[in-house]
Amino acid sequence: MTVLTGTDVGIKFGQRWLYRHVNFELRNQRVLAVIGDNGVGKTTLIRAILEKQKLTEGQLNWTNQKPVVRYVPQERPDAQDFPLRISEFVSLSFDQGWQPWQTKAEKAQIAHILEDTNLVKLANRRIDRASGGERQRAYLAQALLVNPGVLILDEATANLDNVAKYELMDVVRHYRDHHQLSIIMISHDLEIIQEYADDYLLLKPDGSEFGEVKDLDVTQLEVGNQDHA
């Protein structure tokens, strides 16, 4: 089943088209990798999906009612500034309602998500002292806390070492397998994409490609993307 369909999407900045005629589908419980060179406008497309950016042409259509969408941005300066506990940082997602305290159900939800993201032992650790991988898992837990239908990861594995990035993506995959969750991930990491993504959208100024990752012609990418692999 399709969750989100992009039809003939085009975005123009000033006089310059970032891309035109982009077509793609996000399918239920699948991982869509958005790839392309730096500056091609991957994050801009994400912002359009998040309704923070207008399309110049084309449409983005949710098949059913728009699900809860959670975005894990690449830059998180605030997380390094304050000594909040990881469990407290994760709970920031509870931002609706008037009660200044957490309900019993919410506490249970936090405990549950910490377990799903392997953070139980680190729950009381300071977020600003956590390692890169631990911090990414905390960002992930914060996004998943409100049980979203769509999760968007922006370069989540970019600054992680080889062990940590597989650990993170295993958590993502495991969670996806057990929940109604579809994932869009921006990534430059071909190994990660081939291991964890189902579909890909290759953004290019002239003629973007959409397809299944198993059909992705890796050779054309590796040449262009060596610097940021």
Place this chain on the structure above:
Amino acid sequence: MLSYPFMQNAFLVGTLIAIVSGFIGVFVVARHMSFLSHTLSEIGFAGASFGLFMGWSPLVGMLIFTILSATTIGELGMEEGRSESLISAVSAVAIGLGIAFLALSQKNASAATSILFGSIFSISHENIIQVVILAVIVLVVGLVCYRPLRHFAFDYNTAIFSLKHIVWIEVLFLILMAMTVAISSQIVGSLLIFILITLPASAAMRWGRTVWQMIGLAILFGIVGVWSALILSYWTNVPVSFYIAIIEAGIYFVSLINKDE
């Protein structure tokens, strides 16, 4: 000491202001707006002298000026890059205006001193009622909007996507901040606003591990500072603002030494 009505008033108002400033201060520091809060207090100085000039209570003038400028800032949107120079320009204009209104109002120098450095011992009955009402409003609104404010202040990068009415939260926050600045300057004056809003919160944010812990500590530091300063000032006749400044700065410096896990 506590048998004098002016001391009772000072303790009542001081405690209330310490609570409000500690609560709002944590969000101000988390959202990196302490510089803006200082500018608001300079705008408040202009407002207070405008109030004197018009024959109103300085607090009323201060509220009008700070709330108007806070909402204008919200409307403009806080664009990070240019905000620092913008804020400097605005504070220059505000202080200029303040001096102009003071001169025009033809009040004596003590009026200026009490606006700039606070005057808790000579606070009027009318003023006390105003401060109490404002403080209660800020606290109630702050508590009801605690959840969105917390996300907004502590993780802005996801809050902008998660909170639907982020602009309203921003404006609301700036108004709460403006009101806090206006009431806090009743004790410490508009020049020393950092003392009660920024310093206790900054120290608390080095020890607290949850937002509530930070708020609790900030309020505690505020109250300790205000109470000791009132007592010391009563015994020594040196201004309250001086003691609060020294105590809060002292707590903050101690917090810098704290490096434990």
